[in-house]
Amino acid sequence: MKWMTLAVQPGFSWPNCQVELEFEGRRLVLQPMTDELACTVSVFDHQGLSFEEGGSILCRFLSRLAWSRNGGVVELFFIGSNNPARPGSMGRGTYGTSGWAAVQPWDYLYLPVPRSAEAELALALYREGLSVNSVPFSFLSFFKILNIRFSAGASQKDWINRNQKALWYKSAVDRLKELQRTESDIGAYLYHQGRCAVAHANGSPVVNPDLYGDKRRLELDLPLIKEITAHFIEKELGVLSDSSFWKRLRGSVNGSPELLRKTENEDGRVVYVEWKPKAQPMGAH
Numbered sequence: 001m002k003w004m005t006l007a008v009q010p011g012f013s014w015p016n017c018q019v020e021l022e023f024e025g026r027r028l029v030l031q032p033m034t035d036e037l038a039c040t041v042s043v044f045d046h047q048g049l050s051f052e053e054g055g056s057i058l059c060r061f062l063s064r065l066a067w068s069r070n071g072g073v074v075e076l077f078f079i080g081s082n083n084p085a086r087p088g089s090m091g092r093g094t095y096g097t098s099g100w101a102a103v104q105p106w107d108y109l110y111l112p113v114p115r116s117a118e119a120e121l122a123l124a125l126y127r128e129g130l131s132v133n134s135v136p137f138s139f140l141s142f143f144k145i146l147n148i149r150f151s152a153g154a155s156q157k158d159w160i161n162r163n164q165k166a167l168w169y170k171s172a173v174d175r176l177k178e179l180q181r182t183e184s185d186i187g188a189y190l191y192h193q194g195r196c197a198v199a200h201a202n203g204s205p206v207v208n209p210d211l212y213g214d215k216r217r218l219e220l221d222l223p224l225i226k227e228i229t230a231h232f233i234e235k236e237l238g239v240l241s242d243s244s245f246w247k248r249l250r251g252s253v254n255g256s257p258e259l260l261r262k263t264e265n266e267d268g269r270v271v272y273v274e275w276k277p278k279a280q281p282m283g284a285h
Contacts, residue, residue: 001080002046004054005088007038008062011130012071014039016102021109021260021272023061029087032102038076042087051080061111063123067233068110068242071100072131105270109260110246112239118148119237126233129226135218136198136207142222143195145229149236153196157187159232166231171223179224190228194221 019030027044031037043049043057055078062073081088114120122145129141146156164186167173176186183189197205198218207214233239240248249256260272 001049001051001054001082002084003042003044003081003087004049004051004058004078005040005042005081005090006055006058006062006078007040007076007090009074009076010039010069010071010100011066011073012069013100013103015105015270017105017270019105019262019270019272021111023111024057026057028058028061031087031089033092036091038090038092040087040090044084044087046084049080051078054078054080059124060120063120063127064111064114066127066130067112067123067239070130070242072129073127074131074133105262107262108275109262109272110242111258111260112245113258115238119233119239122148122229122233122237123239126229129229135215135222136209139194139218139222139225140198142225142229143190146232149232153191156195157185157191160187160190160228161185163228163231163235166235167224167227169223169227172227175220175224178220190221190225194218194225 014032015030016032018032021028023043029042029044031040031042033039041058041061043054043061045054049057059075062075066073077090079088079090112123114123125141125145125148129138132138132141143156146159150156150159164176167176179186179189193205196203197207197214200206207218209215230241234241234244245256245258249259255274255276257274259275261275263271263273265271
C-alpha cells in the first residue's frame with residue numbers, strides 16, 4: 001500500500017485544515033475532524049509500506065507530537081490505501097471524538113528528535129501514560145520510564161529522591177509537599193504504593209480497581225509521577241521539554257531541525273518545513 005492512515009482522538013487542539021510535513025524521509029498528512037470524518041494522520045511512501053512499518057512510523061510521530069503538545073493521542077484504527085493522489089479518509093463512527101477545538105495550524109511546531117532508542121521508548125511510554133483511559137495504568141506507564149535506565153527498584157527510588165527539588169509544576173509540587181507530611185521516603189512510597197501496587201496482584205499493597213480510595217490516591221499522585229518522569233526524559237535522555245527547547249532557541253543563529261515552520265504553497269497546501277533564522281546583513285549587530 002502507498003498510504004497508511006490512522007484515526008486518532010487527540011488530547012490537544014488539532015489543525016482545522018489539512019497540513020503536511022516530512023517525517024523520517026516520508027510525507028505525513030494530518031487531516032481535521034469534520035461532522036462526518038475523524039481526525040487522522042497518514043504516511044505516504046511511493047515504494048509502498050507494510051502495516052507494521054507504516055503503523056510504527058505513525059506511532060513514533062504521535063509520541064513526539066504528544067510530548068511537544070503535552071497531551072495524549074488515542075489510536076482508534078488503521079486503514080491502508082493505494083491511491084497515490086491523496087490519503088484515505090475515515091468516518092467519525094460511534095467511537096470517541098476529541099473534545100478539543102480545531103484551530104488554525106500552528107505557526108511553529110517543535111518536534112523532538114530522540115538521540116537514542118531509549119529516548120524513543122521513553123516518549124512512547126510517556127504518550128501511553130498521557131493517553132490511556134485508566135489512572136492506575138497511566139501511573140504505571142509513566143513509572144516504567146525510569147526502568148529504561150535503572151533496572152532495580154532501589155536505583156529508581158534513589159533517582160526520585162535525588163531529583164525532587166527539580167519539580168516546579170504547581171500540582172506536582174503541592175502533592176509532593178502533602179506527601180512529605182506523612183512519608184519520609186517519597187521514592188519508596190511511589191515505588192511500593194504506586195508502581196508495585198498497580199503491577200502486582202499478589203502481596204500487599206495492591207491497587208484494587210473497585211476501591212475508590214485506591215483510585216483517588218493515584219489520581220492525586222499522577223501529576224507528581226508525570227512530572228518526575230518528564231524531568232527524567234529531559235535530564236537523563238536528552239529530550240528537551242517544549243519550554244526548555246524554546247529557552248535554548250532564543251538568540252540562536254543556527255536554527256534547529258527540531259523546529260518546523262508553517263508555510264503555504266502556491267497551490268494552497270499548508271506544509272511544515274525546517275525553520276532557519278534569517279541571515280543577518282553584512283555589518284549588522
